[in-house]
Amino acid sequence: MASTEAPRWTAYANERLAGEGYRRGGGRAAVIDLLDAQECALSAQEIEDRLREGERRVGRATVYRVLDELVELHLLSKVEIGDGVARFERVFPEGTHHHHHFVCRDCGRLIPFEDDELERVLRRIARREGVAMDGHDVTLRGRCPDCAPAAG
Amino acid sequence: MASTEAPRWTAYANERLAGEGYRRGGGRAAVIDLLDAQECALSAQEIEDRLREGERRVGRATVYRVLDELVELHLLSKVEIGDGVARFERVFPEGTHHHHHFVCRDCGRLIPFEDDELERVLRRIARREGVAMDGHDVTLRGRCPDCAPAAG
DNA sequence: ATTCCTGCAAATGTTTTGCAGACGG
DNA sequence: CCGTCTGCAAAACATTTGCAGGAAT
Numbered sequence: 001m002a003s004t005e006a007p008r009w010t011a012y013a014n015e016r017l018a019g020e021g022y023r024r025g026g027g028r029a030a031v032i033d034l035l036d037a038q039e040c041a042l043s044a045q046e047i048e049d050r051l052r053e054g055e056r057r058v059g060r061a062t063v064y065r066v067l068d069e070l071v072e073l074h075l076l077s078k079v080e081i082g083d084g085v086a087r088f089e090r091v092f093p094e095g096t097h098h099h100h101h102f103v104c105r106d107c108g109r110l111i112p113f114e115d116d117e118l119e120r121v122l123r124r125i126a127r128r129e130g131v132a133m134d135g136h137d138v139t140l141r142g143r144c145p146d147c148a149p150a151a152g
Numbered sequence: 153m154a155s156t157e158a159p160r161w162t163a164y165a166n167e168r169l170a171g172e173g174y175r176r177g178g179g180r181a182a183v184i185d186l187l188d189a190q191e192c193a194l195s196a197q198e199i200e201d202r203l204r205e206g207e208r209r210v211g212r213a214t215v216y217r218v219l220d221e222l223v224e225l226h227l228l229s230k231v232e233i234g235d236g237v238a239r240f241e242r243v244f245p246e247g248t249h250h251h252h253h254f255v256c257r258d259c260g261r262l263i264p265f266e267d268d269e270l271e272r273v274l275r276r277i278a279r280r281e282g283v284a285m286d287g288h289d290v291t292l293r294g295r296c297p298d299c300a301p302a303a304g
Numbered sequence: 305a306t307t308c309c310t311g312c313a314a315a316t317g318t319t320t321t322g323c324a325g326a327c328g329g
Numbered sequence: 330c331c332g333t334c335t336g337c338a339a340a341a342c343a344t345t346t347g348c349a350g351g352a353a354t
Contacts, residue, residue: 023354025353058311059310060344104283131297136291139288140277141288175328176329178335180335213337217320218334236344266341
């Protein structure tokens with residue numbers, strides 16, 4: 001059960017990259033493949049380690065460079081939960097709603113969520129403040145169901 | 153207009169610290185005073201530099217340690233806008249609404265804002281997801297009025 | 305062939321830590 | 330006095346950059 005119902009992000013990404021004139025490279029392909037297999041966000045370190053274990057050895061610099069390119073092309077989103085480590089996850093073509101994360105202070109678990117009203121409120125605020133918003137981050141913090149005391 | 157209507161954050165902070173059993177120390181006092189004089193968030197580096205210029209020489213380690221303590225006590229909030237540098241700003245006693253920030257991609261300006269509906273939506277989401285939220289960050293990105301093309 | 309892609313190692317920049325001495329209560 | 334607080338220097342990390350060799354077109 002690789003990618004669930006998703007239309008193969010790897011293919012989408014390669015298409016975009018080819019269209020932008022990028023060449024095929026082993027390092028980049030390895031990073032893309034690995035990220036397509038993940039449901040949750042990975043850090044550069046995690047990506048480097050997992051690739052190092054595998055057949056293809058990919059250097060740290062390549063990992064960072066590829067991640068940077070992919071974020072630039074909006075093929076990845078950079079998730080910063082405030083621990084000083086950037087994480088990265090796939091972004092599917094327009095239409096698929098992007099999501100945000102809840103971070104458990106105890107176990108560190110990342111719980112993704114999405115909410116249309118939230119998006120709407122953020123757009124309204126941007127309009128009210130007179131700014132041209134082209135992106136936003138929302139991070140919720142606290143205890144996940146497993147770590148919180150049962151009561152509310 | 154120094155502190156507008158605010159009840160002297162320094163006093164509030166010192167009270168909290170004393171209550172928690174912390175001792176008075178020159179370094180901590182200097183950091184607190186400096187932050188109380190700021191309207192916007194400062195980075196550790198900026199704090200160190202400004203204090204170094206002044207009469208009181210405060211070491212980098214002390215700055216970081218003090219900031220850490222104050223965040224722990226909820227006397228400061230750590231603002232991370234994603235450039236790899238943490239910034240810090242005063243938090244007033246409960247009741248004062250906390251705010252979030254818009255970050256201009258061009259000039260880096262920070263524009264603070266607050267919105268009750270946003271807070272409400274976030275609480276609703278936390279309830280829906282079954283998590284015990286005790287904090288959250290929201291960062292909007294784009295162009296500020298000065299940097300954006302005139303049209304909306 | 306030419307130009308991009310990659311890996312290594314070194315550089316950068318931020319934040320943390322070890323330790324000896326100063327200071328507050 | 331005792332335990333905290335402080336400053337310095339060094340360490341620990343995440344990320345970026347320089348450069349020479351390898352690969353894709």
